[in-house]
Amino acid sequence: MNHYPHIFAPGKIGSVEVRNRTVMSAMGTNMSDHGFVNDAIINHYVERAKGGVGLIIIEVTCVDTPLGLNTVNMLVADDDKYIPGLAKLAAAIHAQGAKCFLQISHTGRGARRKNIGAQPVGPSAVAMPFSYMMGFGNEEPRALTIEEIRTIEDKYAAAAVRAQKAGFDGVELHACGYYMGQQFLSSTANIRTDEYGGNPENRSRFYTNIIGKIREACGTDFGLVVKQAVMEAGEQGGITMEEGMFYANKFLTAGADGIEVMGGSWKPVPDIDDIPSTADKPGRMLGLSAVVRKAVLSMPGEKKNPVFIGGGRTYLPSLAEEALAEGKCDFIFMGHGLLAEPHLVEYMEQDRCGEARPCIGCNLCADDQLSYNRHIRCSCNAVLGNGENDYTMEPAAVIKKVLVVGGGIAGMEAARTAARRGHKVTLVEQNDHLGGQLDYAVAPPYKDNLKQLYPYYEKQLEQRRGRPAEYNGR
Numbered sequence: 118m119n120h121y122p123h124i125f126a127p128g129k130i131g132s133v134e135v136r137n138r139t140v141m142s143a144m145g146t147n148m149s150d151h152g153f154v155n156d157a158i159i160n161h162y163v164e165r166a167k168g169g170v171g172l173i174i175i176e177v178t179c180v181d182t183p184l185g186l187n188t189v190n191m192l193v194a195d196d197d198k199y200i201p202g203l204a205k206l207a208a209a210i211h212a213q214g215a216k217c218f219l220q221i222s223h224t225g226r227g228a229r230r231k232n233i234g235a236q237p238v239g240p241s242a243v244a245m246p247f248s249y250m251m252g253f254g255n256e257e258p259r260a261l262t263i264e265e266i267r268t269i270e271d272k273y274a275a276a277a278v279r280a281q282k283a284g285f286d287g288v289e290l291h292a293c294g295y296y297m298g299q300q301f302l303s304s305t306a307n308i309r310t311d312e313y314g315g316n317p318e319n320r321s322r323f324y325t326n327i328i329g330k331i332r333e334a335c336g337t338d339f340g341l342v343v344k345q346a347v348m349e350a351g352e353q354g355g356i357t358m359e360e361g362m363f364y365a366n367k368f369l370t371a372g373a374d375g376i377e378v379m380g381g382s383w384k385p386v387p388d389i390d391d392i393p394s395t396a397d398k399p400g401r402m403l404g405l406s407a408v409v410r411k412a413v414l415s416m417p418g419e420k421k422n423p424v425f426i427g428g429g430r431t432y433l434p435s436l437a438e439e440a441l442a443e444g445k446c447d448f449i450f451m452g453h454g455l456l457a458e459p460h461l462v463e464y465m466e467q468d469r470c471g472e473a474r475p476c477i478g479c480n481l482c483a484d485d486q487l488s489y490n491r492h493i494r495c496s497c498n499a500v501l502g503n504g505e506n507d508y509t510m511e512p513a514a515v516i517k518k519v520l521v522v523g524g525g526i527a528g529m530e531a532a533r534t535a536a537r538r539g540h541k542v543t544l545v546e547q548n549d550h551l552g553g554q555l556d557y558a559v560a561p562p563y564k565d566n567l568k569q570l571y572p573y574y575e576k577q578l579e580q581r582r583g584r585p586a587e588y589n590g591r
């Protein structure tokens with residue numbers, strides 16, 4: 118039975134048919150081999166494609182090394198030598214029935230000298246005010262010349278052509294966070310007085326030019342979405358809602374098929390409400406998508422069936438279903454949730470989300486990469502970043518009786534794992550409830566998302582009581 122007819126209805130982004138309305142947002146893994154696709158990356162995405170997601174937007178990929186690099190092991194598409202690896206990745210995802218776009222980007226002033234070996238570049242010589250990678254030590258970038266900007270535009274188009282040659286269904290232009298796409302749009306980072314700055318029309322020129330160049334090179338039978346911060350919130354000023362909608366309309370009339378609606382500024386943390394991600398509310402950006410979609414659809418200019426991809430911790434199928442049914446968005450994006458639980462969409466479809474490993478919003482996944490240049494990791498999913506489906510769980514060679522003393526998170530995970538391998542497990546806990554030190558972890562304010570671990574582990578343990586072991590590696 119289809120519990121969620123809107124989520125599991127096929128949809129189209131431009132000419133690209135997608136099996137359902139779920140989109141895995143681009144999420145850097147810092148797992149490549151100096152820009153090349155490797156097995157770890159393929160396994161990571163294949164597992165999510167197997168888990169039912171409709172469209173996978175492959176992580177931020179550099180169009181111009183070294184200046185455009187974000188992390189040392191980010192993916193790269195600035196040379197044809199990267200095409201074979203990208204082709205292997207696209208084919209592996211397609212084999213599981215999902216579609217894939219490549220997110221193409223330049224880091225601009227967000228790049229760090231230690232990674233790029235030179236002074237970063239940006240629309241203007243304005244340093245990023247603060248970041249948790251650099252604190253207040255961000256370097257002032259060198260302002261690009263007009264010729265350099267046009268060269269970078271060409272590099273975006275060349276990267277899109279490589280993605281198309283590799284078999285990708287489309288590309289996504291990155292225009293949010295602390296990357297160059299957003300820098301051009303924001304009056305806080307772009308103080309140019311030439312044709313690329315000074316007013317919203319000029320600030321949008323970098324991406325409208327790129328959209329035009331991609332359409333010219335790749336044609337219309339190729340997906341093209343812009344992931345856009347439609348507003349920068351907070352004391353630092355920057356993109357207003359009005360400007361954000363103007364930009365979205367510009368991009369769609371220039372030939373983009375859709376907008377993935379985000380908010381926030383150069384701070385690589387969610388700052389639209391400045392609530393820590395351990396307490397981010399489900400559906401936190403759906404309201405933004407609803408407002409932008411309604412406004413932009415009624416703005417002048419020819420747009421061909423544009424789609425709006427909305428979300429923000431939208432992992433409850435009831436919430437996603439309602440958002441789609443009410444026209445808040447046409448597709449739902451999902452980030453963190455698919456790192457913690459690659460099969461989240463399958464669980465949604467089967468209405469079994471209580472069994473899906475929750476994301477607690479600790480942000481280890483992003484922090485570790487950006488602060489320490491490590492590959493992606495997750496505090497709840499030990500497999501993430503460790504080879505995914507190569508990391509299989511073998512049945513125990515000898516079945517033993519296992520006693521686990523203590524029903525904290527470690528004890529419960531150990532009990533769950535031992536049971537999955539076929540051991541006969543007894544778990545003892547001195548308190549009248551499971552959780553252990555989780556009780557202290559959830560006590561401070563803004564820790565609500567950690568609380569999801571209680572029902573998750575209770576269910577995991579309950580399900581394995583007296584049941585035969587499962588060896589599915591999950």
Ligand SMILES: Cc1cc2nc3c(=O)[nH]c(=O)nc-3n(C[C@H](O)[C@H](O)[C@H](O)COP(=O)(O)O)c2cc1C
Binds near residue numbers: 379429430482
């Ligand atoms: C580890 C990690 C890496 C990310 N990398 C990217 C990226 O490469 N490009 C991008 O546009 N957004 C990136 N994001 C943001 C996500 O795509 C997504 O917009 C955000 O997490 C909100 O969705 P969610 O609330 O479902 O997590 C990243 C997020 C995480 C957690």
